[in-house]
Amino acid sequence: MQYIYFDSQKPSACKVTERCTSIHRGDAHVFFRGSIYDLSLHSVSFADHDLQENINFVRSINGEYSIIIDSPTYTLFATDHMATRDLHFYLSTELKHLVVGTLRKHVMNGGSMGAWRCMRDQIYVVHKPTFKLDVYQNRSWDLKQNVNNYDRVYEAFELACKNRFTSPKDKLLLSGGMDSGAIACSLSKLGLRKFALAHIQPPETEKMSEDEMSCMIHRFKIHKGQILPKFNRIEWDAVKRELNKLDYVERYLNPPYDWLVALHAQCVKKVAPDTVGFLTGQDADNLFCDQGQNYKKQRPKSFFGGYFPEQLEIVFPWYTNMNLWLNDLTHNYFDLEHRIPYIDADLMQAWFNTSVNLKNRSRKDWIRQYLRDHQYGYYDDFNKHYERLGNV
Numbered sequence: 001m002q003y004i005y006f007d008s009q010k011p012s013a014c015k016v017t018e019r020c021t022s023i024h025r026g027d028a029h030v031f032f033r034g035s036i037y038d039l040s041l042h043s044v045s046f047a048d049h050d051l052q053e054n055i056n057f058v059r060s061i062n063g064e065y066s067i068i069i070d071s072p073t074y075t076l077f078a079t080d081h082m083a084t085r086d087l088h089f090y091l092s093t094e095l096k097h098l099v100v101g102t103l104r105k106h107v108m109n110g111g112s113m114g115a116w117r118c119m120r121d122q123i124y125v126v127h128k129p130t131f132k133l134d135v136y137q138n139r140s141w142d143l144k145q146n147v148n149n150y151d152r153v154y155e156a157f158e159l160a161c162k163n164r165f166t167s168p169k170d171k172l173l174l175s176g177g178m179d180s181g182a183i184a185c186s187l188s189k190l191g192l193r194k195f196a197l198a199h200i201q202p203p204e205t206e207k208m209s210e211d212e213m214s215c216m217i218h219r220f221k222i223h224k225g226q227i228l229p230k231f232n233r234i235e236w237d238a239v240k241r242e243l244n245k246l247d248y249v250e251r252y253l254n255p256p257y258d259w260l261v262a263l264h265a266q267c268v269k270k271v272a273p274d275t276v277g278f279l280t281g282q283d284a285d286n287l288f289c290d291q292g293q294n295y296k297k298q299r300p301k302s303f304f305g306g307y308f309p310e311q312l313e314i315v316f317p318w319y320t321n322m323n324l325w326l327n328d329l330t331h332n333y334f335d336l337e338h339r340i341p342y343i344d345a346d347l348m349q350a351w352f353n354t355s356v357n358l359k360n361r362s363r364k365d366w367i368r369q370y371l372r373d374h375q376y377g378y379y380d381d382f383n384k385h386y387e388r389l390g391n392v
């Protein structure tokens with residue numbers, strides 16, 4: 001299992017695992033976990049004492065990551081704009097004690113009185129020797145809705161998929177729906193094959209419709225996919241007990257969320273044990289339609305029923321309840337790096353800027369149009385309709 005751990009009072013206890021990164025730059029020590037897609041971490045100088053320069057660096061990167069920068073005058077730590085890579089901390093100004101780590105368990109074991117989860121889109125800075133905490137905004141979003149086409153959205157989406165598929169051993173969890181289908185369509189444009197994995201009948205869900213099954217079978221023939229093994233409830237219960245030792249997951253890991261965040265990871269390792277990067281179409285529903293359409297909520301956690309206002313600030317940010325830390329904990333346990341193209345920062349920004357008419361034209365309209373433009377069929381689970389296009 002990969003994690004990072006930093007203790008201001010016990011420098012010798014600071015550690016990273018093989019798949020995490022530890023870099024020394026002058027007087028600065030950097031701990032990093034995850035992936036960034038627009039530069040190499042080893043090419044960054046990390047100013048020893050220039051706090052603002054390092055804050056600007058964190059704001060500039062696009063990826064799924066958590067990071068700690070420890071210098072002689074301050075310790076900076078943050079997770080990405082969606083908090084996809086979990087990070088906890090404990091701070092006592094009185095005791096001048098700071099502990100930062102991936103796992104709540106490790107922070108608590110360091111003699112801490114508590115452990116707080118780092119929030120999305122925030123950069124934390126603890127100043128030495130006062131141990132005073134300052135919190136800075138990470139990403140600044142432009143919420144103007146003034147673009148009447150999807151050109152920039154498509155460009156950012158295809159780059160997000162390409163960046164996250166870094167090895168022939170990486171895999172995509174495929175279904176018959178729009179979200180994973182658009183990713184598969186994008187990857188196939190790159191000439192990639194044999195990248196798909198799927199459950200023909202996921203547990204804890206209603207039986208697949210004939211149309212959805214037909215769509216998935218057609219996709220599997222095209223992408224030469226692999227079928228994941230049948231879910232074993234006894235095995236999963238054992239894993240859940242282990243995860244509970246690391247964090248308080250019991251309240252979250254009940255149907256239907258068991259298989260969504262953890263079951264696939266468990267099964268992937270049986271079929272493709274060398275897999276590291278694991279792509280999914282997760283959270284397109286949260287981001288691009290708020291789990292609904294035209295004020296009609298598809299799921300209880302929908303905020304406003306998927307009808308976007310003329311001023312996006314009215315509902316922004318509506319996507320704060322996705323519990324991506326749970327994905328990180330679970331996939332981390334199976335030595336998988338969960339990558340989600342739909343939460344790419346550049347893609348989100350490009351879509352925020354599209355006009356409100358495009359956003360409300362249909363549910364997840366840009367994904368639907370992308371599939372139609374590329375003649376890639378899909379099953380719409382909201383309207384229960386299979387749109388056959390091209391060979392799918």
